Amino acid sequence: MIIGTITNGIVIDHIPAGKGMEIFRYLDLEHVEYEVALIKNAVSEKMGKKDILKISEVIDLNYEMLGYIDPNITVNIIKNGERVQKIRPQLPETITNVIKCKNPRCITSSEPELKHIFKLTDREKGVYRCLYCDSFAK
Amino acid sequence: MRSVIDIVDLTAAEIDGLIATAEDIIANPAKYSEKCRGKKLATLFFEPSTRTRLSFEAAMYELGGNVLGFASADSSSATKGETVPDTVRVVGCYADIIAMRHPKEGAPLAASMYSPVPIINAGDGGHSHPTQTLADLLTIKREKGRLSDLTVGFCGDLKFGRTVHSLVKALLRYEGIKLVFISPDELRVPDYIRDELESAGADWLETASLEQAMPELDILYMTRVQKERFFNEADYIRLKDSYILTADKMALGKSDMCVLHPLPRVNEIPMEIDEDSRACYFKQVKNGKYMRMALILKLLEVE
Numbered sequence: 457m458i459i460g461t462i463t464n465g466i467v468i469d470h471i472p473a474g475k476g477m478e479i480f481r482y483l484d485l486e487h488v489e490y491e492v493a494l495i496k497n498a499v500s501e502k503m504g505k506k507d508i509l510k511i512s513e514v515i516d517l518n519y520e521m522l523g524y525i526d527p528n529i530t531v532n533i534i535k536n537g538e539r540v541q542k543i544r545p546q547l548p549e550t551i552t553n554v555i556k557c558k559n560p561r562c563i564t565s566s567e568p569e570l571k572h573i574f575k576l577t578d579r580e581k582g583v584y585r586c587l588y589c590d591s592f593a594k
Numbered sequence: 595m596r597s598v599i600d601i602v603d604l605t606a607a608e609i610d611g612l613i614a615t616a617e618d619i620i621a622n623p624a625k626y627s628e629k630c631r632g633k634k635l636a637t638l639f640f641e642p643s644t645r646t647r648l649s650f651e652a653a654m655y656e657l658g659g660n661v662l663g664f665a666s667a668d669s670s671s672a673t674k675g676e677t678v679p680d681t682v683r684v685v686g687c688y689a690d691i692i693a694m695r696h697p698k699e700g701a702p703l704a705a706s707m708y709s710p711v712p713i714i715n716a717g718d719g720g721h722s723h724p725t726q727t728l729a730d731l732l733t734i735k736r737e738k739g740r741l742s743d744l745t746v747g748f749c750g751d752l753k754f755g756r757t758v759h760s761l762v763k764a765l766l767r768y769e770g771i772k773l774v775f776i777s778p779d780e781l782r783v784p785d786y787i788r789d790e791l792e793s794a795g796a797d798w799l800e801t802a803s804l805e806q807a808m809p810e811l812d813i814l815y816m817t818r819v820q821k822e823r824f825f826n827e828a829d830y831i832r833l834k835d836s837y838i839l840t841a842d843k844m845a846l847g848k849s850d851m852c853v854l855h856p857l858p859r860v861n862e863i864p865m866e867i868d869e870d871s872r873a874c875y876f877k878q879v880k881n882g883k884y885m886r887m888a889l890i891l892k893l894l895e896v897e
Contacts, residue, residue, distance in 0.1 A: 559699065561697075561698060561699050561719045561720060561721075562698065562699050562700055563678065563696070563698040563699060563700040563701040563703075563704050563718075564700070565698070566698055567677050567678060567679075567698075567704065569677065570679075570704050577789065577793075578789075578793075583789070585786055585789075586700070587700070587703065588699060588700020588701075588703050588704060589699035589700045589719075589721055590699075590721065590784075590786040591786070592785060592786065
C-alpha cells in the first residue's frame with residue numbers, strides 16, 4: 457500500500473503496532489481539517505509490524521505522552537519535503553494528565569480537578585507510579 | 595517552606611536531628627514551653643482520630659502555641675463539596691502550619707501543592723503516616739539504643755497499614771536491618787513497598803506464622819486489621835482475628851524484644867500483655883508527642 461509523502465508536517469514513526477489509534481485519539485485528530493493518515497501494521501525490518509502517523513501540519517506534540525507510549529517512537533518534522541528534525545521522545549520523569557490513577561482510594565478519584573501525575577520509578581522497566589498514592593500505572 | 599508528606603521527605607540525618615531535639619525536650623521541657631508563642635497549628639482531620647490529633651494538639655500547646663481545626667469531615671466545608679486545595683488555601687490564612695489527616699491517599703500531598711503554609715501528613719488512607727514513624731523510631735532508639743542491626747517483624751494488616759509502609763521506608767536507610775512480614779495472604783505488603791524493598795536490596799521475608807518468626811525478632815510491630823479500609827465487610831470479619839499476641843506467643847520471643855503498636859488496638863494485643871516489660875506501645879504514644887514537637891519546631895524554623 458502506498459501513502460504519499462508530505463511536504464510540510466509531522467511523521468510519527470516506529471509506533472508499536474496497535475498503538476497508532478491511541479495516539480490518533482490522544483492528539484484529537486478525528487475532526488481536524490488538514491490531511492492525516494494512520495497506517496496500521498506497516499512492514500518494519502526492526503519491529504516486524506509498526507504503525508505510522510502522517511500529519512500534514514506541524515502541530516504541538518506532547519512528547520511526554522509519546523515517550524510514555526513507547527520511547528522508541530520517532531518524530532520527524534518535515535519542511536518543504538525534507539526532514540529537518542528527528543526527535544526520539546524519552547521516557548519522561550513525570551507524566552501529567554496522560555493517564556489516570558485507577559486506585560479508588562486515591563485523592564484523584566474524588567477530586568477530579570487535580571492533575572493526574574505519575575513519576576518514573578524504574579527507567580529500565582518503564583515503571584510509573586501515581587505521585588499521590590504510589591499505585592502502579594496500568 | 596517545607597512540608598512532610600512522606601517519611602523520606604526527611605533525610606536520615608534530619609531524623610537523627612529530630613530525635614536529638616525530642617530527647618532534649620524530654621530532658622528540658624521548660625526550655626521549649628514558649629518556643630511557639632504566637633504561632634497556630636491547624637489540625638484538619640477529615641477522618642476520626644484520638645491519638646494523632648490530640649498528640650499534635652498537646653505538642654503545640656507544650657510549645658506555647660495555639661491550635662484550631664476540626665475533628666471530622668462532617669464538621670468541615672468538605673460536606674459542602676469544598677476541595678482539599680481550597681480548604682488549605684483558606685486555613686493557610688489563619689494558621690502557621692497544618693497537620694492533615696484524610697481518608698484518601700495522597701490528599702496531604704495535594705494540599706501541599708497549594709498551601710501557603712507547611713503541611714504535615716497526619717495519615718492518608720492506607721498509604722503513609724510519617725509522624726507515627728517518627729514516634730516509632732524514637733521508641734526503638736530509646737529502647738534498643740540503636741536504629742541499625744535489628745530484625746523487625748511486622749504483623750497483621752500490612753496491606754492497608756500505613757504505619758507499616760512508612761516505617762519500612764524509614765528503616766531501609768539503616769544498616770543491618772532485616773524485615774519479617776507476618777500476615778495472611780490477603781493483607782501482604784502492597785506492590786509498591788515490594789518494589790522499594792527490591793530496589794533497596796533489602797533483607798526481607800514473608801511468612802504467615804507469627805510463632806515461627808517470634809524467636810529472631812528484636813522488634814515486633816503489631817497492627818490492627820482496620821475495618822475502615824475494607825470495601826467488603828465479609829472480608830474484614832474473615833481476617834480480623836488473624837493474629838492475636840497471646841502470652842504463649844510472647845514466651846517464644848527474646849527477653850529484650852520490644853513490642854510496638856501504633857494503636858488503637860482491638861483484640862490483637864490482649865490487656866494481659868501490657869504487664870510484660872517488653873510492651874512499649876504506651877511509651878510510643880508519649881514519644882510521638884515529643885517527635886511532633888520537634889517536627890513542628892523544624893518546619894516553623896524556630897531555633
